[in-house]
Amino acid sequence: MLKTRIITALILAPIAIGGIFFLPPMGFALFTGAIITLGAWEWANMSGIEHQAGRVAYAAALALLLFVLKGVPALAVLWMAVAWWLVCFWLVKQYPGGSDRWGPVPVRALMGAMVLIPAWVGLNHLRNGGFQFGDVDNSLLVILYIFLMVWVADIGAYFAGRAFGKAKLAPRVSPGKSWAGVWGGLVAVALLAMVASVWADAGMAEAFLLVIASLATGFVSVLGDLLESMLKRFRGIKDSSQLLPGHGGIMDRIDSLTAAIPVFALMITLLGWLTAGQILV
Numbered sequence: 419m420l421k422t423r424i425i426t427a428l429i430l431a432p433i434a435i436g437g438i439f440f441l442p443p444m445g446f447a448l449f450t451g452a453i454i455t456l457g458a459w460e461w462a463n464m465s466g467i468e469h470q471a472g473r474v475a476y477a478a479a480l481a482l483l484l485f486v487l488k489g490v491p492a493l494a495v496l497w498m499a500v501a502w503w504l505v506c507f508w509l510v511k512q513y514p515g516g517s518d519r520w521g522p523v524p525v526r527a528l529m530g531a532m533v534l535i536p537a538w539v540g541l542n543h544l545r546n547g548g549f550q551f552g553d554v555d556n557s558l559l560v561i562l563y564i565f566l567m568v569w570v571a572d573i574g575a576y577f578a579g580r581a582f583g584k585a586k587l588a589p590r591v592s593p594g595k596s597w598a599g600v601w602g603g604l605v606a607v608a609l610l611a612m613v614a615s616v617w618a619d620a621g622m623a624e625a626f627l628l629v630i631a632s633l634a635t636g637f638v639s640v641l642g643d644l645l646e647s648m649l650k651r652f653r654g655i656k657d658s659s660q661l662l663p664g665h666g667g668i669m670d671r672i673d674s675l676t677a678a679i680p681v682f683a684l685m686i687t688l689l690g691w692l693t694a695g696q697i698l699v
Contacts (some may be wrong), residue, residue, distance in 0.1 A: 422664035430662065439558055446545050448543050453668060454538045455481045457676075460658040460667045461530035464649045466520040466523040479529060485540055492543035493687065499536030499680035506677075510644045513591050517652060526649065533645070533676050540680035548693035549686075551628070552618030557692070562616060564635070564682055568674045570610045571603035571636045578602020600640055607636035611663075627689055635682040642677030646670070 437449035458480040462473035487495070509516060520526065541561065549557040576599070583596030611632040615625035646669055650658065657666030665671060686692045 426663050428666055431667045437559060437614040443546055447542050450541050451481065451484050451537055454484065457672060458530060458533055458663065460669045461534065465526035465530060465698055466653060468646050476527060478532045480534060481537060487539065492539050496680045496684035500684060503641055503681065506641050506645050510588055510591055510641065510648055513648050521652065524605045524680060536680040537676040540683035543683050549691060551618030551691045552624060554618040564678055566610060567607055567632055567636060568639050568678055570606045571639055574606025575599035575603035587646055591644050593633050593649060594612055600680050602634050607632050631682060631685040634674040635678050639674040642674045646673040
């Protein structure tokens with residue numbers, strides 16, 4: 419299993435790096451759109467769509483929605499995403515209560531659109547917006563920062579959870595997660611924000627705001643993970659798919675990012691560090 423995981427990671431890493439950091443805006447939109455479409459195919463399974471034709475149709479419909487959104491102002495979608503993740507907090511907290519309302523297949527399918535579309539919008543808004551934080555003016559570095567935030571939060575949560583994880587976060591959704599893991603992840607995220615602020619030669623006010631924005635994003639990223647875990651538990655499956663040998667599916671790898679990306683993109687836009695604009699320019 420470990421060998422398979424390593425081989426898969428070695429193959430995917432250069433593809434992901436090249437697609438995210440070296441493509442022009444339209445190529446970036448198509449590349450990220452392809453990833454989101456694969457995620458939609460997996461979400462169809464988590465929604466309870468049993469037949470392959472139905473899953474492909476769902477993924478194709480969501481891909482069409484991405485194209486339709488091409489000229490839509492990004493902020494409207496990002497605000498919708500923030501509202502959605504507030505709803506998700508309540509859904510996860512209530513589980514298994516409330517599942518009679520969101521359990522029907524069409525509702526779970528709609529939930530997929532609410533998760534995946536804002537993630538794509540946020541990514542392309544970050545890629546195409548004018549960015550300025552301290553001495554840094556490269557928007558691609560913001561995308562890298564979000565990835566680092568999620569990875570650092572996971573690492574901090576892992577070690578803090580192993581050392582102090584007695585109080586469970588959401589035992590009916592994900593028994594392995596603890597409140598100690600959440601706090602450990604947030605401490606790691608705060609440290610990352612401070613290091614990034616020093617590296618960018620940001621002022622004290624900017625550094626403080628980055629820490630706050632990063633902490634909020636780190637907390638929301640936990641919801642992304644929990645929401646997918648809740649849907650998989652309700653569906654009775656372990657992984658979203660087996661597309662990535664040794665790693666499960668696309669959604670298993672990007673669940674936290676789907677929450678973190680739109681929330682952080684909105685916050686840094688409101689803070690004036692990222693110029694608001696259309697999804698594609």
